Amino acid sequence: MATIKDVAKLAGVGLGTASRVINDSGYVSEETKKKVLEAINKLGYVPNETARAFVTQDNKTVALFLPSIHHAFFSELAYYIEDELDKKGYKMILCNSSGQKEKELKYINMLKQNKVSGIIGISYNPIENEINHSMPIVLVDRHIGEIPYVSSDNYGGGKMALQVLKETGCNHVAYMGTYSKTIFTEVEKRLKGFEDAAKENGINYTLYIEEDPIKDQTTFLHTFLNNYKNIDGVFVENDMMALELVQLAQDRKISIPEELSIIGYDGIQTYAMLRPKLSTIRQPVELMGRSLVDLLIKKLNGEQVTPEIHPVQFLKGETTR
Amino acid sequence: MATIKDVAKLAGVGLGTASRVINDSGYVSEETKKKVLEAINKLGYVPNETARAFVTQDNKTVALFLPSIHHAFFSELAYYIEDELDKKGYKMILCNSSGQKEKELKYINMLKQNKVSGIIGISYNPIENEINHSMPIVLVDRHIGEIPYVSSDNYGGGKMALQVLKETGCNHVAYMGTYSKTIFTEVEKRLKGFEDAAKENGINYTLYIEEDPIKDQTTFLHTFLNNYKNIDGVFVENDMMALELVQLAQDRKISIPEELSIIGYDGIQTYAMLRPKLSTIRQPVELMGRSLVDLLIKKLNGEQVTPEIHPVQFLKGETTR
């Protein structure tokens, strides 16, 4: 393995000069540059990134916190984040952190010690006291102090869902999902948007929510179907839950969308082939993934960054009229 | 940030001694050890892993090659791999490599230069000439020379599927899936097992296969339904495809499983809530993920390792009689 020393020697220049051309920094004459480049080529020299990371205190690696990669929406998002990071020359370490605050803390500590360059976090753990806005951290769907975040237009999505239900003739609508006592997340705005729109439109609505995490989603759904027989339109917090609701309702011979309209949130591709095709509010996953990376890199460069909220879109499927 | 120097000074010992107790290597008297440990504690010293990686040429990081994390089976597998790696003190870099050989090569080069400790690969790229069995690499479902691999019992699974179809009264069965001209993968054994079992049982079978990757899965499935109306039982290469087949068949009012039995392969959890519940051959994902890590670490320790084939299980759903 050739080192920078070998390159310098072969090119007949000093160590510093070699380093300068390799990093394209500082003044180097065209002529010298050429000599060095030749040497690099001849030797097949590749910089030792570990050594570099050691001296620059930056290893070009970002940690992605995810409750669990084993969840369709997160894995789609992770896909685009990795793709964009790779394009920008960063590696991505995955950290499945669901309910494991310590695991996240480990990486936050690594960040403090410059052992990861930055963090992109989809985190439902209580980490607000461990991080602050001067660190290169970007969050998804969550507000912690001044830390920049990216989210879809949850509020608008909530309104949109109600609008659709109303326009397709639903009279008794409900919001189904979760809430959290401990952390604030953008997701709650789906409810808020739904609620506000219902009020504006003078429509009666029901909130069917349980504290996150729901222990038994199936039971949660069955209970709903048992107790809210008059409801003819539901906006469900996410596609996975919406999809299970569709299944359970069909088991009960409730015809969808005639008797019950269902709208999800996320627009997960993985489920796109299923019948009935779910009507849903689609988050622009790819866009979100790439802006997360953009924001983080700006942060890394010391630029000022502000939260980004991306527009959503209603995807008509077969679960609404 | 306290360094090992600070620790040594505070403990009143030499640098080397401090290092020895930190790494629990070499001879250190109990007494000295205690002093050093105290100093570490008082200073809140944490070893600088980057520096360590630099000198030891090992950064305790393994790269996971995945065609795409955005695929249910892979993301489940990735989940367990990450979990196990974390337990063993390794970080996991994710590399979505579908069709991007260069991306894999990048990490293979990093491996050669000791910038990643090892590689776990689910790769469909032609990388056989770039790697060899002396490298710390473990593959999933693929044989490349002597490189160790982990897979489920694809052959047994294929036999099992046929057995089930036969026992539930199917007379005209088919295998549906893909093949590759360029790479050999364990997946083909699903077909082989199915075929062998059909022959043993004296059952007529049809192979409905197309070269991987299938451009348009939906068309592929429609064509099947158009042309093979006499078939009453299909074993499909993976759950995703099986699931879409179920949907399309139902659209055509083909009753499942009465007119057509369908068995998938994988046992993906993400789809577990869907109706009709898919009958499938379940791979022990968790076990596979964890053994991949085990094998890799053994390899890293210079131990001899051999391929591991894990048993599969038939999961009866509602798409078989």
Place this chain on the structure above:
DNA sequence: GTGAAAGCGCTAACAA
């Protein structure tokens, strides 16, 4: 058992 010292490959400051 222990301390001193070399050196991993690189960047950056400094002097020339």
Place this chain on the structure above:
DNA sequence: TTGTTAGCGCTTTCAC
């Protein structure tokens, strides 16, 4: 514009 040098924090000889 260039070469020299210090030093990043750690592990690992090698004497003692």
